Amino acid sequence: MKAYLNGHNIPRRTFLKMSAGALASSALAACVPTAAPAEPAAEEMGDDAASGCGGEVVVATAWENPLFNPLCKSAGTPARHVFEPIFNRLFEAMDWGPGPDCDGEVGLTLSLAEKVEEVEKNRVWMVDLRQDVNWHDGRPFTADDVVWTYYAMLHRDVAPTYANQFLMIKGGKQLFSEGGDSLEGVQKIDQYTVRIEFEEPDPLGIVGSPVSFGRYWYVTPKHGWEGVPLEKVGTHEPMAMSPIGTGPFKMGQIVPRQYSELVANEDYFLGKPLADKYITRFLGPEARDAALESGEVVQTGASSLDAWDRLGRLPHLTAYTRPTTLLFALDVNDTRLGDMAHPVAEAIRYAVDIETILRDTSYGTNTPSSYIFEHLLGPIGEAPDGLRRYDYNTEKAREVLENAGWDFDTELEWVYWRPPNSLDLSIQAQLLDAGLKTKFKIIDVASWTDELAISANYDLLFEAWFYSTDMQEMFTHVGCGWNFNSAGRNFDGYCNSELDDAWQAALAEQDPEAQIEMYRNLALIMQDKWPWAPLHRRGMTTMVNNRLQGVWPHNDYQRNVRVPFERMCVTPA
Amino acid sequence: MQQYLLRRLSLIPILLLGITLMTFFMFNLAPGDPVTALIKPGVLDGFGQGDGANLEALRARYGLDKPVIVRYLVWLRELLKGNLGYSYNTDQPVLETIAEAIPATLLLQATSIGLALIMGVILGVITAIKQYSRLDHFLTFLALFGISLPNFFIALIAMYVFAVKLNWLPIAGMWTPGRPIGFNLDLLHHMVLPATAGAIIYVASYMRYARASTLDALSADFVVTARAKGLRERLVVMRHVLRNALLPIVTLMGLSLPGLLGGSFIIETIFSWNGLGLLGYRALMSRDYPLLMGVALMVATLILLANLITDIAYAFVDPRVRYE
Numbered sequence: 001m002k003a004y005l006n007g008h009n010i011p012r013r014t015f016l017k018m019s020a021g022a023l024a025s026s027a028l029a030a031c032v033p034t035a036a037p038a039e040p041a042a043e044e045m046g047d048d049a050a051s052g053c054g055g056e057v058v059v060a061t062a063w064e065n066p067l068f069n070p071l072c073k074s075a076g077t078p079a080r081h082v083f084e085p086i087f088n089r090l091f092e093a094m095d096w097g098p099g100p101d102c103d104g105e106v107g108l109t110l111s112l113a114e115k116v117e118e119v120e121k122n123r124v125w126m127v128d129l130r131q132d133v134n135w136h137d138g139r140p141f142t143a144d145d146v147v148w149t150y151y152a153m154l155h156r157d158v159a160p161t162y163a164n165q166f167l168m169i170k171g172g173k174q175l176f177s178e179g180g181d182s183l184e185g186v187q188k189i190d191q192y193t194v195r196i197e198f199e200e201p202d203p204l205g206i207v208g209s210p211v212s213f214g215r216y217w218y219v220t221p222k223h224g225w226e227g228v229p230l231e232k233v234g235t236h237e238p239m240a241m242s243p244i245g246t247g248p249f250k251m252g253q254i255v256p257r258q259y260s261e262l263v264a265n266e267d268y269f270l271g272k273p274l275a276d277k278y279i280t281r282f283l284g285p286e287a288r289d290a291a292l293e294s295g296e297v298v299q300t301g302a303s304s305l306d307a308w309d310r311l312g313r314l315p316h317l318t319a320y321t322r323p324t325t326l327l328f329a330l331d332v333n334d335t336r337l338g339d340m341a342h343p344v345a346e347a348i349r350y351a352v353d354i355e356t357i358l359r360d361t362s363y364g365t366n367t368p369s370s371y372i373f374e375h376l377l378g379p380i381g382e383a384p385d386g387l388r389r390y391d392y393n394t395e396k397a398r399e400v401l402e403n404a405g406w407d408f409d410t411e412l413e414w415v416y417w418r419p420p421n422s423l424d425l426s427i428q429a430q431l432l433d434a435g436l437k438t439k440f441k442i443i444d445v446a447s448w449t450d451e452l453a454i455s456a457n458y459d460l461l462f463e464a465w466f467y468s469t470d471m472q473e474m475f476t477h478v479g480c481g482w483n484f485n486s487a488g489r490n491f492d493g494y495c496n497s498e499l500d501d502a503w504q505a506a507l508a509e510q511d512p513e514a515q516i517e518m519y520r521n522l523a524l525i526m527q528d529k530w531p532w533a534p535l536h537r538r539g540m541t542t543m544v545n546n547r548l549q550g551v552w553p554h555n556d557y558q559r560n561v562r563v564p565f566e567r568m569c570v571t572p573a
Numbered sequence: 574m575q576q577y578l579l580r581r582l583s584l585i586p587i588l589l590l591g592i593t594l595m596t597f598f599m600f601n602l603a604p605g606d607p608v609t610a611l612i613k614p615g616v617l618d619g620f621g622q623g624d625g626a627n628l629e630a631l632r633a634r635y636g637l638d639k640p641v642i643v644r645y646l647v648w649l650r651e652l653l654k655g656n657l658g659y660s661y662n663t664d665q666p667v668l669e670t671i672a673e674a675i676p677a678t679l680l681l682q683a684t685s686i687g688l689a690l691i692m693g694v695i696l697g698v699i700t701a702i703k704q705y706s707r708l709d710h711f712l713t714f715l716a717l718f719g720i721s722l723p724n725f726f727i728a729l730i731a732m733y734v735f736a737v738k739l740n741w742l743p744i745a746g747m748w749t750p751g752r753p754i755g756f757n758l759d760l761l762h763h764m765v766l767p768a769t770a771g772a773i774i775y776v777a778s779y780m781r782y783a784r785a786s787t788l789d790a791l792s793a794d795f796v797v798t799a800r801a802k803g804l805r806e807r808l809v810v811m812r813h814v815l816r817n818a819l820l821p822i823v824t825l826m827g828l829s830l831p832g833l834l835g836g837s838f839i840i841e842t843i844f845s846w847n848g849l850g851l852l853g854y855r856a857l858m859s860r861d862y863p864l865l866m867g868v869a870l871m872v873a874t875l876i877l878l879a880n881l882i883t884d885i886a887y888a889f890v891d892p893r894v895r896y897e
Contacts, residue, residue, distance in 0.1 A: 058750065072664060235664045256673065257847045257855070259750040279750045283845045286729055287745035294737045296744055 053549050053569035056277040060288045060300040068243045068251060068260070070218045071149075071158055072234040085262055085278050085565040086136075086245035087218030088112050090127060090146065112141065112219055112246065122201040129192040133269045135221045136250045143188040148222035150186040155179055157230035162217065170197045179230075218245070248273045248566035257282055274550070274569035292317065298545035298570055305363045308541050318544050323367040323380045323537040326464040330427075332531040333459050334494040341531030343404035344412075344436065348533035349390040351397035351434035357426045358536055365539035372534055373523045375469045376516060380537060386520060387527055397434035411437040415458035417448065424462065427535075453484040456492040464538065465489065471519070475503050478530060499525050547571045574888070581884070585877050589870065596869040597648065600862055601641045648866060657870070658863035660856075667867035670852065675871065677747065678841070678848030682833050684768040686826060689775035694822060696776070697783020698815060701791060712780070719777030724836050728770035728843045735766060742766050745845040767844040771836055775829055782825050787818040820887075827883025831876045 068083045092109040110116070115128040133141040152158045154166055154175045167173050170185030185197040224239045234240075242251050248270070249262035262278040283291060285303030292300050292311060302308035302319070312319025332345045354368045367381050370390040377384030401408070420428070420440050428438050438460060443451050451457045465477055475482070480495035482488025502525060506518035526532070550567035637644075651658060657667035696716075700709045719727075736744040743763050748754045790796060791814055799809045834849075841850030849868055856864035 056751070253751075255748065255754055255847075257851060258746055258748065258845070261750055277751070281746060281750065281845075283745050284842050286732065286843055287845050290732050290737045290744045294740060294744060 053571050054274055054276060055570040055572075056279055057275045057299075057548065057568050057570055058279045058281060058297045060281045060283045060291055060297040062283065062285065062288065062301075068254065069234060069236075069240045070220055071152055071160055072240065083218075083243065083245075084247075084563065085249040086243055086247045086251060087220070088133075088246045089218055090129075091116065112146075119195075120201075122198075124195070124197045126189070127194045127196060129194065130269060131192050133246050134267055135223075135246055136244045136265060137221075139221070139223060141219070141221075141246055142191050143194045144222050145219055146194045147183070147186050147188050148225075149217070149220045151175070151183045152220070152225070152230065152233055153217060154183055155230055158233045160234070166217075168198045168200070170199045172199070220245075249278045252277065268566055270566055273566040278565060278568070292543050292545065295545060295573075298548040300543055302541055302543050305365060305541075308365065308543065309363045311543050316546055318546055319541065320544060321365040321539040321541045323369070324540050325375075325469050326538040327369060327372060327534050328366075328462065328464050328536050328538060329532055329534040331458075331461040331463065331465070331492070332533065333456060333461070333492045334531045335456060335492050336459055337531070340404060340406060342529060343400050343406065345531040345533040347397040347400045347406075347434060347436060348431065349535075350393045350400065351436065352427050352430050352533075352535060353392035354535045355392070357423060357430075361423050361426070362539065365541050367537045367539060368535070369537045370534050371523065372474070372526065373519055376519050377523060384520065384523060387523055394430075394434045397436075401435055406435070408435045409437070411439050412459040413441050414438045414460040414462065415441050415443060415452065416462070417443050427462075449484070453491050471503075471507060475507070478526070479503065494530065496525070496529055499529065545570075547573065578881075578885075581881050585874070585881075588877060589873055592873045593649070593652075593866065593870055594645070597645045597866060598641060600860075600865055601644075648863075652870075657867040660864045661861045662856075662859050662864075667863050670864065671849065671867050671871050674847060674849045674852045677846060678834070678837055678850060681764060681767055681771065681841070681846055681848060682830075682837060684764060685771035685833060686775070686829070688768055689772040689779055689829075690822065690826065692772070692776045693779025694783045694815075694819065697780040697785075698787050698810065698818065700780065701784045701787035701818075702810065704788065713784075716777040716780045719773050720781075722774070724770055724774050725839045725843060727773050728767070728840055731766050731770050732843070745843070747845075747847050764846075767840050767846050770844075771833065771840045774836075775833070778829070779822055779825060782821050783818055786821045787814055790814045790817040793817070823883065823887050827880055827886075830879040830883070834872055834876055834879075 068086065070083065070087060088111045090113040091111050112130055112133060113127045114130045117126045117128075118124070119126055127146075129141070129143060129146065135141055150166070150169065153160065153163050154169065154172050156176055156179045159176060163176060167176055169183065171180070171183050172185060174180060175183055185199070187195045187197075189195050220239070221244050224244050225233055225236060228236045241254055246269070248265055248268045250265045252261040252263040254260045259279055259281045262280075264273040264276050264278075266272050281291070281297060283297075283300075285307075288297070288300045289303050289307045289311060291297040293314065295316070302311060308319050308321075311317050330345070330348050332341045332348070334341045337344060349370055354370075358364060358366045358368060369381055371377070371384055371387060374380045374382070374384065377387075383389045414424075414428070416424070419442065424440070428440075431438055441458075452461065476488040477490055478494060478496075478499065479488065479490060480497065480500050482490040483493060484491060499522070502518065502522050506515055506522055509515040509518055547570050549569050549571060550564060639647075648658065655668070657671070659666055660670060663670070696712055700712045703709050732744060735742045742765050743749065745763075747763050748759050749763075752759050754760075796809060796813055799813050800806075804812075837846075837848060837850035838854055839850070840846065841848045842854045845851065849872060853865065853868035853872070855861075856868060
């Protein structure tokens with residue numbers, strides 16, 4: 001019998017034999033285990049590695065950006081974790097603490113910048129750059145690179161998603177909307193000095209809050225894009241796939257949707273990295289958990305809180321969590337509720353058993369937090385001295401409302417742009433127990449600006465506030481007039497001149513001990529007068545193999561946010 | 574045959590048009606949009622960098638402020654020019670991204686089908702020959718078990734047992750980082766788990782069909798004649814029974830192809846296999862509409878072509894079938 005295909009006669013037996021042969025050889029080959037990755041030879045190891053720690057750091061993440069280019073338009077996504085070891089910033093921002101004051105001594109950690117001098121209060125700075133830094137291709141890092149990076153980032157033809165956070169730079173708005181040949185606010189003074197000028201004085205300063213300035217952007221080499229049209233900057237090769245940075249690791253190989261392999265930059269200006277390679281694998285949630293458990297990767301975020309809890313019990317793994325600056329609170333609309341706003345906020349703090357709810361919904365990775373200045377006045381989750389404790393007490397909540405003359409038939413409008421989750425529903429049920437009726441109103445996410453930021457059409461808003469614990473930044477959430485149009489976050493128009501004056505006096509205070517007491521006084525004023533009910537801080541979780549050293553500087557929440565990739569290494573098994 | 578082929582091929586664009594129309598509108602009915610997906614999770618929760626004004630500007634930049642029907646027509650016009658657009662997330666041409674992913678999916682699916690076919694037919698024939706034996710009952714039970722389990726569950730169990738606990742196989746990915754990439758032993762080693770997990774459910778189906786058709790063939794007149802002529806049982810089975818028992822399997826394979834390609838979304842995502850399924854999943858999660866549409870178009874095309882090939886293969890396997 002013959003088979004017929006496309007007019008050719010093929011003996012069926014031959015066809016079947018060929019197919020079976022190919023499959024069998026594939027199957028046989030697949031069953032041959034491959035050897036374990038070779039360990040680097042002892043003589044190839046540096047002094048640190050010889051002491052036992054070095055090797056390849058293999059981490060896993062779900063996020064991947066196939067373009068390793070901070071100027072590609074989606075670079076503001078979590079993909080930055082992948083290329084962070086390749087690049088440096090001028091200076092590093094702080095998540096926690098009083099924030100930078102730009103004199104290079106307090107709060108501000110310098111990186112490519114060697115010194116930052118404030119020329120005009122909150123408006124003009126002179127930045128001296130390090131002179132011992134080379135790009136990965138050997139060319140020197142200079143002021144031209146800094147000027148280029150600011151210019152390209154803000155130009156409308158490049159403009160990554162985070163660019164709009166830099167519009168305060170002089171000429172930035174025009175460059176962002178119309179384009180242009182230069183950025184007036186960032187000028188080269190000499191080969192290693194740059195002048196940075198804002199349009200108007202900005203209380204957040206040159207670094208400001210870590211989210212609004214500095215976290216997503218990295219200094220990029222001007223020569224990497226020589227002759228490239230601006231509209232091609234985001235995707236230009238080789239910068240897109242083989243980026244040139246100044247960081248502790250250089251690009252080795254990238255296999256899209258599989259892994260990126262970075263190799264140690266022996267000339268790194270902070271010293272040769274301890275690890276030879278830094279490999280990031282892009283894995284799905286189940287594979288990440290499994291790879292961590294088996295030891296294929298040494299660090300990753302847990303796929304779920306259930307996984308975080310289970311894996312954390314294994315002897316070779318450690319589950320870390322730390323509170324972030326994101327403080328979740330129920331904001332009670334001061335304009336809508338008037339005199340009732342503060343009693344409602346206070347009743348909420350008593351009415352919600354946040355500790356139990358968080359234990360049930362987050363394995364305790366989120367931290368109960370009823371006070372906004374814990375980073376200054378006391379440990380997270382504990383009432384600072386002199387402030388009221390808000391332990392769960394439904395009767396107390398009712399009492400607060402009754403004393404204020406609250407109408408228990410009133411139904412508060414609780415606004416969201418997503419369906420309420422189990423945490424919201426639990427809180428709603430407990431509020432009802434205390435006599436506070438609420439109903440959810442879901443709005444289109446695109447109508448934020450109009451509905452919430454400008455019109456403040458809500459009674460209750462449960463959201464994360466305070467991306468930074470910088471006291472200047474925090475003031476924009478409560479200060480009189482810090483509304484949406486003035487780049488503030490005080491959307492419901494709360495205004496308390498006593499609070500404003502006390503806050504400004506505290507910011508101006510030079511004596512640290514006196515300043516702390518002034519902040520305590522601020523907390524007392526806000527406790528009694530600000531209609532706001534902080535409930536918890538979101539926790540950041542990660543899982544680490546105990547062989548990995550130097551990975552996690554964040555257990556102390558007042559440390560710098562930058563991961564010290566050059567200090568990461570793996571101890572021998 | 575040629576006329577039949579032309580008729581089938583001419584239907585493909587019409588079917589694809591309908592599929593893309595439905596897909597496009599369904600994606601746009603889903604809550605959220607690519608702009609909110611571009612912003613870092615958590616930032617949306619607090620009027621940070623993703624405030625309303627910025628979101629609106631980004632929507633305008635991607636053309637998402639236009640009506641859905643206008644966006645579809647633009648997409649269709651560009652498709653006719655051979656342009657599937659650019660990924661929202663990466664700025665890369667969709668066609669290029671998909672072209673990179675197709676070989677991985679085809680390799681995995683071909684191996685899964687091959688494994689399922691070989692194991693299914695062998696086990697089906699054995700259970701038919703040993704009908705009502707303990708082995709038959711045991712394998713039939715296993716087959717029912719295999720059919721009942723969803724492939725994601727099989728995949729996770731296999732990953733846990735063979736990769737985490739026994740450490741025989743890699744957990745996921747296509748190559749060991751730092752090793753040469755390409756079609757090599759490392760790739761085949763990484764393919765064992767996903768290919769097997771994808772094949773198991775089909776092994777069970779193929780085995781049940783192979784068993785039934787083998788039983789039919791075993792009682793056919795030509796088999797009785799072959800035995801009467803004194804042929805050895807092995808020759809009877811291999812030469813006369815097996816060939817005839819395979820015919821329904823070819824149909825079944827054709828019917829399995831859409832499921833296999835659909836299942837590749839799950840298997841490839843779990844095992845981080847760099848194919849169309851993983852690409853589609855990531856595009857879905859980030860609401861990357863151009864990439865999603867490209868993947869949907871490509872998967873639909875592959876399924877339509879696979880069905881056509883199955884029909885041709887049917888004629889190839891069964892000389893009685895001719896398309897005139």
